[in-house]
Amino acid sequence: MVGWHSDYYGVCDESLYGFWIEVDFLENKLLSGIVTWGRATMFDQFVTSFHLELLVDKSTEWTNVTENGTTMFTANTNVQDAILNTFSESLLARKVRLYPFKCSGRVTLRWEFIGCSKCESIVHK
Known part of the structure; x- marks a missing residue:
C-alpha cells in the first residue's frame, strides 16, 4: 500500500489539475484492479474521484485507463471503507499515475494495486 498527502490545503479544484x-x-506487471482508502487518522480527508494513466516498459507514451467508456474512477466517500475498482481486462504497466479529480478536505490517499507479478500473458474469460 502506498499513501499520499499533498501539501496543498483545501478542496480539489482547478488549481490541482496536473498533480x-x-x-x-520496475518492470511490467499485470494489474486487475486498484483499491483506495482515505486518510487513516482522525481527519476527514479522502479522494472521491480520480483518473489513471499507465506506461509500459520501454515506452515513452502514457495511456489513459478507460473503463465503461470513461477515464474517471469513483473512489471514497469516507476514510474507513476501502473501495475496489476492478478493470474489465488486465492492464500491463510498469508505471501508473493517479490524478485526483475531486476530494474531501486535503488530497489524501492510500492505494494498492491488485495484480499478478508472475503471469506471462493476459488471460481473459
Missing part, C-alpha cells in the same frame, strides 16, 4: 502520484513497479 499526480506515480508508482514504478
Whole structure:
C-alpha cells in the first residue's frame, strides 16, 4: 500500500489539475484492479474521484485507463471503507499515475494495486 498527502490545503479544484502520484513497479506487471482508502487518522480527508494513466516498459507514451467508456474512477466517500475498482481486462504497466479529480478536505490517499507479478500473458474469460 502506498499513501499520499499533498501539501496543498483545501478542496480539489482547478488549481490541482496536473498533480499526480506515480508508482514504478520496475518492470511490467499485470494489474486487475486498484483499491483506495482515505486518510487513516482522525481527519476527514479522502479522494472521491480520480483518473489513471499507465506506461509500459520501454515506452515513452502514457495511456489513459478507460473503463465503461470513461477515464474517471469513483473512489471514497469516507476514510474507513476501502473501495475496489476492478478493470474489465488486465492492464500491463510498469508505471501508473493517479490524478485526483475531486476530494474531501486535503488530497489524501492510500492505494494498492491488485495484480499478478508472475503471469506471462493476459488471460481473459
